[in-house]
Amino acid sequence: MTPVRHALGTIGRAAFLALVLGFFALPLLWLASAPFDAHPSITTSVPEFTLANFRALLDNPYALGSLRNSLIQACGSAALVVTLAALAAYALSRARVPGRDALLYVLLLLSSVVTGTAAMVPLFELATRLNLIDTHLGVVLTLSGGLLPAAIFILKDFMDATPTSYEESARVFGASAGQVLRHVVIPLVRPGLATIAVWAVANVWGSFLQPFILLRDPDKAPGAVILYTLYTEGGAPRLDVISAFSLLYSLPVVVMYVFVSRRYGFRFHGGIKR
């Protein structure tokens, strides 16, 4: 009885895993095949190979420019988030601030509200008064504000895990605060900074609502917003252009993940110490 039950169990588990795997693999397969298909549909099929979809995409005046906009907004936000979060996390990790943990948790809680849909009206109002509507800076500041609390929280754990004796040693040898930060602290937490940078880029890359509302001019819209405009005049999705654009839109993030993971190795513990 037992070997049979054991075999049945193994088969059941394998079938279940195959089903789950298929469920997640199919869309990816679509992304790989549809851009090269002469007649793409919403189902995955063996493509009738063509590059015409990409040619059609190039005819769209905003498609390639939008990827450049995505890059500007993503890199700008990542640079801002990494710089500010590193400084804040270092200070919070090293200085004795009363009520520090409570402050961090409140920040983390508020962050989901700040860039959330609920705050979009006041954010729009604020951006209007600051003349930040229709600027990359407006998008970068809004998105960075939302990402910062979580970034500080994660980086603080990296900083906490670094012994203070390294910094003290440098200080006894005469290093200034800036030198301690540049020579010792930043190299030691570099994997953490890389993690935060990648996470920020990926987040901004996929953001739709904030740039959609804060940018009027399609010349400044990022990829996520332009993807939403690829419809025929009748309102039907143009699957040939959408599939080609989706592929181009996904590639930079995938390349970045591979590169950073090779270079630094991910040490993402979600704010939990190893």
Next chain:
Amino acid sequence: MIALRGLTKEFPGGVRAVDALDLEIGDGEFFALLGPSGCGKTTLLRTIAGLETPTSGRIEIGGVDVTGSPPGRRDVAMVFQDYALFPHMDVTANIAYPLRIRKVPRAERTAKAAETASRLSLSELLDRRPAQLSGGQQQRVALARAVACRPKAFLFDEPLSNLDARLRLEARTFLKRLQRELGVTTVFVTHDQSEALALADRIAVMSAGRITQLGTPSEVFRRPATTFVASFIGSTPMNLLPGVAEDGVLRVGGAELPLPDGVPDGEILYGLRPEYADLTTREPREKGAFRGKVAVVENLGTAHLVTLECTGHLLQVVVPEGAEPPPGTAAWAVPRPGRALLYRDDALVGDA
């Protein structure tokens, strides 16, 4: 020279880690701060380094008041317990780091690092990262980094405690020779009394933020000022037995010993190191001997530590190799004259 005057460090919450401490450490002296954990010795060292700000008092290094100076302006080098070698720099960069801060040109500091490394026999390891070094090598790189910046004083925080026992003895000898060669004033913190006795020119035994006794290793070992120092110093703990002095005799642990001159009558604590008594299995002719039964025999290698069960207390005696009696036999411990110490109210009053 390092001079501390009325130095006090109080942490938030009211803990006095260093309490109104006065101390002078001479030029070229190898000075040990010895005490159990929590006695304030590391805080004192960190205050000298400038990593802690004293609550009150003054610190002078080489005749200059450095109480308010940042650590980098005090011209001291500190070796941390975990060595604090920068993991992202190779050995050369680590040793040359103090010179990099002083803006010494790259070629010059690399040459200096190589020279210092060869002095500490690290030449083969210059390109390695700290993670690729053994504990002993890491310790020597940390020393080399301290040596390379030619400071007025070295501050060592438990420099040997992260090494395994055998390596520790080697490193100890090495450290003492290095300090002799360089002749740089050195303050080191340790909780290991044997390390302090072996290395230091003078020892300050600390307890609760104060110096309990200050003296050369032999002074501290021979005449511990208090029973705390007496029980802390020595690889085998000192026997401390309660006794009474009256009518010119000292009654302690069932034995009657002659009372030395100048010790008034009253209760007394009798201290005797296990090394300073002889054990016989035949009743000795002289009167002042402790009679007991052998309870435990511990092998120390070249000697044995015998625990005698006397009337109402235990007495430990170190017996030479091969002379140890089997457990259960009756034996007498005869203290060597002049080697026992008498304490009253936790202060040394005489020896017997």
